[in-house]
Amino acid sequence: MELTVAKQKFIEAWGKLGSEWGINRTMAQVHALLLVSYEALTTEEIMKELSISRGNANMTLRDLIGWGLVEKQHKAGERKEYFYADKDTWNIARQVAKERRKRELDPVLKILDELSNVQGDVKDPEFNTFSKSVKDINKLAKNVDKTLDTMLKAEESWFWGSIFKMFK
Amino acid sequence: MELTVAKQKFIEAWGKLGSEWGINRTMAQVHALLLVSYEALTTEEIMKELSISRGNANMTLRDLIGWGLVEKQHKAGERKEYFYADKDTWNIARQVAKERRKRELDPVLKILDELSNVQGDVKDPEFNTFSKSVKDINKLAKNVDKTLDTMLKAEESWFWGSIFKMFK
């Protein structure tokens, strides 16, 4: 397979995976493109490579920067901005986990905590079912939260080392 | 807070979380409704509770059954079908992990394996960047895959027990 074709396949696959996990397809594709690019790219180059508009490229890049996955670079004597993606997959995974936890898990945990404290008639099976489900999900969500916390603080080798011990 | 209001909040929160993670909002809401219902519900009841159409309810329920999260029940002497959700959060988590792995992670792993084997000019930094990124992501994805595998086989207590050892 030729490098150009391979890159395209990678960009396509990454875009698809992203869209299945609630990440805008274009954003995932721009990220993928930068991941496999040795040099930082200009907006112009990204637009051309992925056939997207200037506006789209600009907003997508801003989002990627907001997610901590991409950074701007400036080259001496040039007006144009260049964009470069962190290539360390462990950093990428942590960054994504961190952002999604903040944006999505935290708000849900807050609501679950509230709902865990709803009082009601312990003789009412409807109340008991509600109460138990909410408390169980809350517990699970908190476990996930703690695990993410460990992951965010961990060195890659230490984290996966710990995971692997589970297999023995 | 009243039980009815609390249920609504729960359904809303679960629906939002689902939609942020690539699961159709209605599907997540129907699941949430069944999770907090003591008794199995009919299509009619679900339609009314969530203000959705018969067609939508029917397709959503079929999907939930396909995900292994809901099952049909029949009551003696009744024509209607009743729907009941497994309330065990560990089962739910495993079921979701299992399905998403099969539907999304596996296909990507297949592509990454292919792309990991792309040959090229080791003097070309573009090729090297591509190759390294793909291989690194492949490695990460495989780690995730193995972890999911363990999780799928695990008893809840054993799994979280192992996770918690990471903290000490």
Added chain:
DNA sequence: CTGAATTTTCAATAATTACTGAAAGTTTAA
């Protein structure tokens, strides 16, 4: 300053995804 290069914004539009509702299909009690 000036104005060309570049980036940003956002209303309009396109593309995608989800939902409805009525018709067709199926099941079962009598």
Added chain:
DNA sequence: TTAAACTTTCAGTAATTATTGAAAATTCAG
């Protein structure tokens, strides 16, 4: 059988989400 009860399907439509492109804003070399 028959027909009422119930379920399924899917073309049409609605709602949501993503993208464009051109105008406005910004930047900076001269």
